[in-house]
Amino acid sequence: MSARQPRPDMPSTDQDDRYLATTHEVFNQPPVLENYNLFQQDIALQEAALREGAKSATADLKAFGALAGAAETIDLGFRANANKPTFNTHDRFGHRVDEVDFHPAYHELMRIAFDNGLHSSPWSQPGQGAHVTRAAKYYMHSQVEAAHCCPVTMTFAAIPSIRKQPELAADWEARILANDYDPRNLPDSQKSSVTIGMAMTEKQGGSDVRANSTKAYPVAAKGAGQAYELAGHKWFVSAPMCDAFLVLAQTQGGLSCFLMPRWRPDGTKNPWQVQRLKNKMGNIANASSEAELRGALAWMVGEEGRGVPTIIEMVAMTRFDCMIGSSAGMRQAVAQATHHCRHRSAFGARLIEQPLMQNVLADLALESEAALAYTMRIARALDNQDREHERLLARLATPVGKYWICKRTPNHAYEAMECIGGSGVMEDCIMPRLFRESPVNAIWEGSGNVQCLDTLRALQKEPETLDAFFREAAEAKGADRRFDQFLAQLQHDFADISDFQYRARNLVDRMALVMQASLLIRHSDKAVTDAFCATRLQSGGGMNYGNLPSGTDPVAILKRATPVVG
Numbered sequence: 124m125s126a127r128q129p130r131p132d133m134p135s136t137d138q139d140d141r142y143l144a145t146t147h148e149v150f151n152q153p154p155v156l157e158n159y160n161l162f163q164q165d166i167a168l169q170e171a172a173l174r175e176g177a178k179s180a181t182a183d184l185k186a187f188g189a190l191a192g193a194a195e196t197i198d199l200g201f202r203a204n205a206n207k208p209t210f211n212t213h214d215r216f217g218h219r220v221d222e223v224d225f226h227p228a229y230h231e232l233m234r235i236a237f238d239n240g241l242h243s244s245p246w247s248q249p250g251q252g253a254h255v256t257r258a259a260k261y262y263m264h265s266q267v268e269a270a271h272c273c274p275v276t277m278t279f280a281a282i283p284s285i286r287k288q289p290e291l292a293a294d295w296e297a298r299i300l301a302n303d304y305d306p307r308n309l310p311d312s313q314k315s316s317v318t319i320g321m322a323m324t325e326k327q328g329g330s331d332v333r334a335n336s337t338k339a340y341p342v343a344a345k346g347a348g349q350a351y352e353l354a355g356h357k358w359f360v361s362a363p364m365c366d367a368f369l370v371l372a373q374t375q376g377g378l379s380c381f382l383m384p385r386w387r388p389d390g391t392k393n394p395w396q397v398q399r400l401k402n403k404m405g406n407i408a409n410a411s412s413e414a415e416l417r418g419a420l421a422w423m424v425g426e427e428g429r430g431v432p433t434i435i436e437m438v439a440m441t442r443f444d445c446m447i448g449s450s451a452g453m454r455q456a457v458a459q460a461t462h463h464c465r466h467r468s469a470f471g472a473r474l475i476e477q478p479l480m481q482n483v484l485a486d487l488a489l490e491s492e493a494a495l496a497y498t499m500r501i502a503r504a505l506d507n508q509d510r511e512h513e514r515l516l517a518r519l520a521t522p523v524g525k526y527w528i529c530k531r532t533p534n535h536a537y538e539a540m541e542c543i544g545g546s547g548v549m550e551d552c553i554m555p556r557l558f559r560e561s562p563v564n565a566i567w568e569g570s571g572n573v574q575c576l577d578t579l580r581a582l583q584k585e586p587e588t589l590d591a592f593f594r595e596a597a598e599a600k601g602a603d604r605r606f607d608q609f610l611a612q613l614q615h616d617f618a619d620i621s622d623f624q625y626r627a628r629n630l631v632d633r634m635a636l637v638m639q640a641s642l643l644i645r646h647s648d649k650a651v652t653d654a655f656c657a658t659r660l661q662s663g664g665g666m667n668y669g670n671l672p673s674g675t676d677p678v679a680i681l682k683r684a685t686p687v688v689g
């Protein structure tokens with residue numbers, strides 16, 4: 124019987140009572156944001172990909188955008204996070220296995236990432252737009268599910284460090300770059316595709332890795348490329364099912380970098396023992412662990428005592444991916460918030476038409492577009508490291524961007540959640556996941572202050588980086604009075620950096636803003652540029668989102684940012 128049919132047991136005279144089974148009609152709720160193309164529905168992304176050198180990849184990016192936005196892919200993200208990875212030290216017969224069990228949805232997301240070269244393409248197919256194309260894909264994939272992107276990033280980022288030891292690279296590189304994801308817990312010699320993790324952080328020192336206490340003892344000869352056994356512990360090791368890890372440990376010659384496989388070449392388990400999984404507030408689908416090394420076999424990568432300069436090549440790439448990941452989190456938050464408000468009415472109008480909500484949404488959209496513009500510009504710099512300007516720019520702009528973009532994300536996620544109202548807090552909406560994920564990028568791979576200190580280190584070691592940074596920013600000079608003044612003041616404030624450490628956050632904040640403004644002025648819509656300069660370069664008083672002054676054009680900003688679905 125349909126809900127609208129009269130109930131035979133009710134007296135036919137009472138019309139209202141006969142329909143009691145139909146409590147209400149559901150209306151004024153948005154359709155699910157799915158089955159949309161994350162590339163074609165993102166104007167800023169399309170423009171950035173084209174501008175920064177990925178024109179020839181347009182068809183590929185469109186196809187990937189459709190895959191990322193498919194309902195089935197989005198569902199994988201939910202399922203991978205609803206099921207935390209579990210850990211077993213031993214199998215049921217008592218053999219030590221150190222095995223993490225992930226939900227099949229996690230493996231499927233990994234398979235999509237590897238299939239599409241998110242861990243490999245700029246190395247296996249370098250050239251014009253390679254980093255830009257990969258960054259655009261990673262940006263879309265990370266919007267669907269961010270946690271599994273951690274091992275994708277580490278595998279990708281390991282290449283520059285491993286290449287420092289050519290015979291190790293010859294053994295490992297082809298398998299690292301292979302696109303057929305293989306999660307089996309087997310010796311790497313039996314696998315044609317492997318994943319790589321990193322183990323630096325210890326209990327007594329994370330940011331300050333020089334405090335590492337793990338020791339490395341040579342098996343026979345000492346030095347680069349030689350075999351060592353490692354003894355000690357690591358306090359954070361994400362993706363512990365990786366086939367090998369870059370590890371920092373102390374030798375007599377100082378802190379050195381090692382490549383440590385999970386299995387020994389003779390097929391026995393390397394005594395690298397996971398103690399337990401971290402109980403994380405976010406980044407749920409990905410496992411992170413605590414581990415002990417009990418004579419684990421490993422090979423030295425790079426020179427003895429030069430562990431930090433060796434692994435920093437990997438860290439620089441992971442920091443870049445943190446920028447992509449946080450930009451992606453902001454984009455997904457804007458997509459969710461604008462989509463909701465486009466379909467939801469309150470007090471007689473759609474929320475996206477209510478002036479106060481327009482102001483909040485447009486402000487969120489500005490933040491997201493500025494983050495993307497900055498990230499994609501650095502992707503182009505990575506594609507052109509043979510040019511001195513691009514090399515210097517990437518060196519300085521990476522810690523600045525990693526600090527700023529990752530730090531802007533948590534409040535952005537929360538504000539976007541509030542645009543959705545109560546449903547935005549519910550676990551069947553992606554917003555709680557975006558919110559819980561949002562602090563992670565800011566903390567790992569060098570927390571905020573550490574990025575500011577790295578900015579200072581770059582300035583001190585290579586003062587030309589600052590010239591390159593300002594040269595790039597100044598390309599927008601003359602187009603906006605507010606920008607010109609902001610740039611001039613910042614350049615003036617760099618005249619004396621004697622107390623840089625104390626003032627670092629303020630200076631680095633403004634570096635990020637001046638670069639974002641420069642990029643938007645040169646490349647974005649006038650409404651976006653104008654509102655960005657008005658709110659970020661000129662003090663308007665307010666601290667929260669929703670501070671666009673009168674005269675700005677939120678409708679144009681939102682037209683650019685809102686996915687049209689349903």
Ligand SMILES: Cc1cc2nc3c(=O)[nH]c(=O)nc-3n(C[C@H](O)[C@H](O)[C@H](O)COP(=O)(O)OP(=O)(O)OC[C@H]3O[C@@H](n4cnc5c(N)ncnc54)[C@H](O)[C@@H]3O)c2cc1C
Nearest residue numbers: 321322323324328329330359360361567568569570572573
């Ligand atoms: C989910 C997750 C996964 C992780 N996975 C890995 C992994 O796979 N491999 C790995 O090696 N590590 C991993 N980490 C560890 C992470 O990189 C560290 O937590 C991070 O580097 C900070 O180190 P710490 O926790 O020891 O904090 P600390 O180094 O004690 O820093 C605490 C605070 O002090 C600040 N600080 C430090 N030095 C200074 C200074 N001189 N001046 C001013 N401020 C300073 C820092 O910015 C930070 O805010 C992971 C962390 C998380 C949260």
